[in-house]
Amino acid sequence: MVLRIGGLASGMDIDTLVEQLMTAEKVPLDKINQKKTYTEWQRDDYREMNSLLLDLDTTIFNGVAKEASYIKKTVAISNSDALSVKNVNSTIDFSGTVKIEEIASAASMHSYTKSRVTDSSKPLSEYGLTADQTITISAINKDGVMQEKPYELTITKEDTLDSIISKINKDSGVTAFYDTFTQKISFTAKNTGNIAGSGDIDRTPEIILTDTGDGQVGNKFFNNILGINSNNVLAADKDAGNAGTNAKVEYNGLEITRPSNTFTINGVEFTAKKVTTDPVTFSSTPDVDSILDTITQFVNKYNEAVEKIRAKTTESKYRDYAPLTDAQKEDMTEDEIEKWEKLAKSGTLKNDSILTNVLSKMRSNFSSPVSGTSTYTQLSQIGITTTANYLDGGKLTIDEDKLREAISADPNAVYELFQKDGDTSSEQGIARRLRDSLKTAMTDITAKAGKASSVNNTFTLGKVLNNYSDQITRFEDKLEMLESRYWARFTAMETAINKANSQSTYLTSMFSS
Known part of the structure; x- marks a missing residue:
């Protein structure tokens, strides 16, 4: 590093001179x-x-x-309170009649007697659960058949009925509800429909409950603690359940059944809302707007x-x-x-x-x-x-x-x-x-x-920018060296002037003595 002397001997503004040169x-x-x-x-x-x-x-x-932008339809319906019609993927206009004879409903079941649970926020150990149990719940699917793999949950004596209901409602095919007044619980299938195709109890359930893993008679979660049967058919025998029903409609003169009130025919979605005595007419035109x-x-x-x-x-x-x-x-x-x-x-x-x-x-x-x-x-x-x-x-x-x-x-x-x-x-x-x-x-x-x-x-352009960055770096290094050179020269000049001034002072003092 060059020692910089800024004009002390010469009286020049070296900083300004170097700055102007640079x-x-x-x-x-x-x-x-x-x-x-x-x-x-x-x-x-x-x-x-x-x-x-x-x-x-x-x-x-x-x-x-x-x-999909071109198949949008405007649908005219004679009774929109009973039926809704929406185009899904039909590329042509459609029309027809629908007479609604039955509305699809969901199977349900509830406790046939009061459950042991009096406070759903307390641990189940207080109501007779002494060991872990694995419960399973099977329910009807949207397509009208039982789900292939039942929902499975392991419960412990530290669990509460509230915590169990929360998990069941979130992940299983049923919705559970506990009523503190009657101390009973109910299960309702999330999907409508009847497994056997009719609304009669025919020994084919839409909801099946099982509990295993305890091994102690009288402490089964569903049957003993909650007082509920193992499926909605058995529950119906005790006036504590019912079967699901299918929607039954007459579509353009043909009687059909569906497990859900919403179904699709030829790319058109229908939703049955209520039973009708007269056919509901519908027709579509392109949604020009x-x-x-x-x-x-x-x-x-x-x-x-x-x-x-x-x-x-x-x-x-x-x-x-x-x-x-x-x-x-x-x-x-x-x-x-x-x-x-x-x-x-x-x-x-x-x-x-x-x-x-x-x-x-x-x-x-x-x-x-x-x-x-x-x-x-x-x-x-x-x-x-x-x-x-x-x-x-x-x-x-x-x-x-x-x-x-x-x-x-x-x-x-x-x-x-x-x-x-x-x-x-x-x-x-x-x-x-x-x-x-x-x-x-x-x-x-x-x-x-x-x-x-x-x-x-x-x-x-990125490569061009990289090239400019390299040029800038090299040029900055060059300028730094050049600035150091300028300072070295001015410092040498200042040193020489300072030395000359010292000699002059010495000679002056010698001649004057």
């Missing part, structure tokens, strides 16, 4: 830092464009590219992407406005810095080939007809065209009346126009083509600018 030497370093900052701006703008394209791609995927809204959202998002990409690729580039250095910012106000950097950041993606190419491909995706479709081959046939102003860059506009007419006539044909599959681009629907173009552009942008999680050496 300011001139730092000019190349400032230029490298400015290039690095500009590259970072460019990288961030690329990533913003990638997010824009991804947002458009997601809108397409969740909207016009999904069949909902389908129109989905397409409109897509068009708006597409236009937003076109506008932002075009604005970015055509904005002016101000070469006289380089990124500001820290020293330059110190002499400027915040408002001046903001105005300067707005111009400095402009044009980072001017005429960028990736973005201009994807705009061109997107316009081609829309203008080229889709071959092999059943009805529509171009968007113009359903009321979607490009705007007349060429400066819009290919934005879309919607003739709402024409689009409504196309949706009402055949929503499946509209879906086919957007999402038809095919081996070649000409055979593919417009949404498929567009997503392919977006995917290519996003891949190219990622290769150039990476993602937020990317490491610099995995993408082009």
